[in-house]
Amino acid sequence: MTASKATTAQAGTPAASGYRSLSMPMRYLINAILVVVFLVVGELMIDGGVVSRYQTGVIEQIGIYIILAVSLNIATGYLGQLPLGHAGFMSVGGYSCAIFIMRMMDVVGVTARDFVTGSPAAVGLFVIGIIFGGVCAAICGLIIGVPALRLKGDYLAIITLGFAEIIRVVMQNIDGVLGFTLTGGAKGLTGIPSYTNFLNTFIVVAISLFLIHTMMKSRHGRAILSIRDNEIAAESCGVNTTYYKTLAFVASAFFAGVAGGLYAGCIGVMAPAKFGFMKSIEILVMVVLGGMGSMLGSVISATVLTILPEALRAVSDYRMVVYAVVLILVMIFRPEGLLGDYDFSMSRVIERIMNHGKRPEDFAPATTPAVEAVATAVASGAPSATTEKDTGKEASTHE
Amino acid sequence: MSSDETTKTETTVETAPSASPKRHRPVLVQMETPNLVPERDLGKMPVLQAEHLGIDFGGLTAVDDFNIAMGRTEISGLIGPNGAGKTTIFNLLTNVYKPTRGTILLDGYDTAGKSVVEVNKMGIARTFQNIRLFNKMTVEENVLVGFGNSMSTHLLTDVFRLPKHWKQEAEFHDKAMDLLGIFNMQGLAQERAGNLPYGAQRRLEILRALATNPKVLLLDEPAAGMNPAETEELMENIEKIRDDFQIAILLIEHDMNFVMGICEVIGVLDYGRIIAKGTPEEIQNDPKVIEAYLGKQGVK
Ligand SMILES: Nc1ncnc2c1ncn2[C@@H]1O[C@H](COP(=O)(O)OP(=O)(O)O)[C@@H](O)[C@H]1O
Ligand SMILES: [Mg+2]
Numbered sequence: 084m085t086a087s088k089a090t091t092a093q094a095g096t097p098a099a100s101g102y103r104s105l106s107m108p109m110r111y112l113i114n115a116i117l118v119v120v121f122l123v124v125g126e127l128m129i130d131g132g133v134v135s136r137y138q139t140g141v142i143e144q145i146g147i148y149i150i151l152a153v154s155l156n157i158a159t160g161y162l163g164q165l166p167l168g169h170a171g172f173m174s175v176g177g178y179s180c181a182i183f184i185m186r187m188m189d190v191v192g193v194t195a196r197d198f199v200t201g202s203p204a205a206v207g208l209f210v211i212g213i214i215f216g217g218v219c220a221a222i223c224g225l226i227i228g229v230p231a232l233r234l235k236g237d238y239l240a241i242i243t244l245g246f247a248e249i250i251r252v253v254m255q256n257i258d259g260v261l262g263f264t265l266t267g268g269a270k271g272l273t274g275i276p277s278y279t280n281f282l283n284t285f286i287v288v289a290i291s292l293f294l295i296h297t298m299m300k301s302r303h304g305r306a307i308l309s310i311r312d313n314e315i316a317a318e319s320c321g322v323n324t325t326y327y328k329t330l331a332f333v334a335s336a337f338f339a340g341v342a343g344g345l346y347a348g349c350i351g352v353m354a355p356a357k358f359g360f361m362k363s364i365e366i367l368v369m370v371v372l373g374g375m376g377s378m379l380g381s382v383i384s385a386t387v388l389t390i391l392p393e394a395l396r397a398v399s400d401y402r403m404v405v406y407a408v409v410l411i412l413v414m415i416f417r418p419e420g421l422l423g424d425y426d427f428s429m430s431r432v433i434e435r436i437m438n439h440g441k442r443p444e445d446f447a448p449a450t451t452p453a454v455e456a457v458a459t460a461v462a463s464g465a466p467s468a469t470t471e472k473d474t475g476k477e478a479s480t481h482e
Numbered sequence: 483m484s485s486d487e488t489t490k491t492e493t494t495v496e497t498a499p500s501a502s503p504k505r506h507r508p509v510l511v512q513m514e515t516p517n518l519v520p521e522r523d524l525g526k527m528p529v530l531q532a533e534h535l536g537i538d539f540g541g542l543t544a545v546d547d548f549n550i551a552m553g554r555t556e557i558s559g560l561i562g563p564n565g566a567g568k569t570t571i572f573n574l575l576t577n578v579y580k581p582t583r584g585t586i587l588l589d590g591y592d593t594a595g596k597s598v599v600e601v602n603k604m605g606i607a608r609t610f611q612n613i614r615l616f617n618k619m620t621v622e623e624n625v626l627v628g629f630g631n632s633m634s635t636h637l638l639t640d641v642f643r644l645p646k647h648w649k650q651e652a653e654f655h656d657k658a659m660d661l662l663g664i665f666n667m668q669g670l671a672q673e674r675a676g677n678l679p680y681g682a683q684r685r686l687e688i689l690r691a692l693a694t695n696p697k698v699l700l701l702d703e704p705a706a707g708m709n710p711a712e713t714e715e716l717m718e719n720i721e722k723i724r725d726d727f728q729i730a731i732l733l734i735e736h737d738m739n740f741v742m743g744i745c746e747v748i749g750v751l752d753y754g755r756i757i758a759k760g761t762p763e764e765i766q767n768d769p770k771v772i773e774a775y776l777g778k779q780g781v782k
Contacts, residue, residue, distance in 0.1 A: 107648065305627050306627065313616055319608055320691070321603050
């Protein structure tokens with residue numbers, strides 16, 4: 084077919100005329116620098132004793148919950164499903180990562196101390212362990228996703244909830260079945276070396292956010308979003324909905340597993356009871372509060388909802404009550420979540436500054452229905468050159 | 483209209499006899515009433531054929547004995563009262579519904595048992611009577627979803643932002659902008675589809691369908707809700723799309739000026755059956771059509 088070449092008549096973007104924008108490598112560089120600055124400042128504060136050990140632990144947990152919330156957001160905010168078993172994937176990742184690292188320590192000759200000093204072997208073991216945890220969770224995501232995603236709404240919620248319970252029961256009882264110690268049963272898995280620290284948590288969070296962001300800003304991510312917006316239309320456009328639903332679900336599980344791996348090293352004990360239904364709900368609340376489909380929203384609410392209970396230690400018994408009340412209030416006054424599906428872009432902010440506070444729309448010729456009417460009128464007969472001239476005039480009157 | 487037709491025949495003379503499918507057995511069905519196919523498409527395999535197509539919903543026969551053979555660059559119309567079964571025919575042609583009877587051949591290939599996605603990949607794209615856009619995505623992204631199957635980067639190439647990712651994104655950004663240019667919508671590229679005015683949403687849906695690189699485009703009431711100026715513009719653009727992309731277009735529309743002005747062949751559907759078929763002139767003077775639209779009183 085000669086089709087796609089036929090329409091080159093009016094090529095080009097009339098939009099960004101005069102608007103100064105950042106190139107892609109520049110944007111990534113800016114973000115990378117910000118991450119490094121953040122990291123260095125954090126490390127200095129911890130080393131200098133400005134931040135206590137306890138506070139460092141809380142910061143690590145914030146990072147872990149950020150990954151959990153953002154990964155759940157793939158399935159809820161981006162894919163538009165409502166799975167209730169995120170803690171299940173987290174626990175699979177946590178157990179498999181911890182067990183893997185503990186078993187491999189003797190093999191590669193890494194001691195618990197090496198994780199603190201950060202010997203190359205220990206770092207390597209950590210990296211492989213975290214990825215292993217993610218992969219194990221992703222495999223579970225695949226196994227549960229294929230049947231679950233044929234269902235919709237409530238049914239998917241229930242089947243994922245059931246799955247998380249199954250995982251919990253398996254972790255609790257598998258030792259008796261296998262006849263040797265693997266998970267430590269109901270008492271939990273103890274003696275996990277504390278391989279999680281501020282530095283590696285921060286790096287894993289940054290990488291996870293980057294990967295989820297880049298996945299969503301690609302043809303794969305667009306396919307996932309199209310299913311959320313209109314599944315019937317997506318199919319009619321050739322989007323393989325089964326594949327992309329499964330992909331989103333598996334990616335969501337993978338990063339939950341990664342977070343689980345960090346969690347095991349941060350807490351030092353894995354007990355099945357920690358990964359019950361309430362944990363899944365806690366993560367879901369973070370996503371809903373932040374705004375479905377907003378990565379920044381998930382990050383902020385994960386941060387706030389991790390700090391809050393710590394700050395309110397005295398009333399920790401009422402934590403779930405506070406959660407419930409906050410959730411109800413948000414649902415009443417801001418049902419789309421704090422940020423809706425707004426997403427923050429550092430480079431956009433810098434571009435705004437570069438352009439003295441103007442937005443790209445202020446330069447673009449057509450954004451409003453009024454301009455659209457102009458386009459319509461012009462397009463009905465005149466060649467497109469006139470349109471650009473006309474709208475060019477419009478843009479200049481904006482100045 | 484008449485002067486238009488002569489130019490069309492001229493431009494398509496040189497097109498090679500393209501359709502000679504390689505795989506499967508190409509099922510050639512004798513072209514039914516070939517006199518209806520535009521002259522320029524004669525001698526080539528019809529791009530879309532349906533034979534004795536029908537579907538029952540419980541006891542209701544929504545469509546019965548529907549036949550069509552579309553020339554490769556033909557614009558045809560499907561008209562009929564509400565509830566006649568027009569949209570149902572689109573759903574049958576795109577395999578949203580499984581036909582109770584009959585066969586559909588696209589470029590000679592039987593589409594029976596294919597999924598909606600596979601049928602789209604085989605070359606049928608459509609729009610919806612009640613607009614179905616990806617409302618929270620931008621205009622450009624809507625079109626890019628349509629381009630999805632033309633893009634080939636692996637997930638990891640995209641996720642790790644390898645050079646091929648950037649190359650492909652840039653290439654398809656340009657393609658999307660070109661496509662939006664058909665309706666002068668480049669300036670709306672970053673707008674949310676859901677925020678567009680009604681007419682622009684309908685146009686975007688057509689462009690999104692075009693992005694899937696179809697051989698046949700099905701438009702379900704494309705001019706519904708448009709003002710006369712927009713409708714006029716749309717007519718011109720549909721012909722332009724047909725000429726530029728060399729595709730067949732089958733459309734459902736209630737606006738008679740639109741249908742009569744643009745369609746080369748018109749089928750009239752009533753209670754699920756085609757009651758008349760022919761050129762706009764033939765249809766306008768067909769007593770059965772007048773009866774279906776105006777009732778028996780109208781004829782007398
Ligand atoms: N999925 C369905 N189940 C039952 N009946 C249906 C279904 N789809 C369409 N119909 C019926 O088929 C008939 C034709 O509908 P439709 O094709 O939408 O008409 P129109 O010509 O207005 O587009 C109507 O009577 C409608 O109720
Ligand atoms: Mg209809």
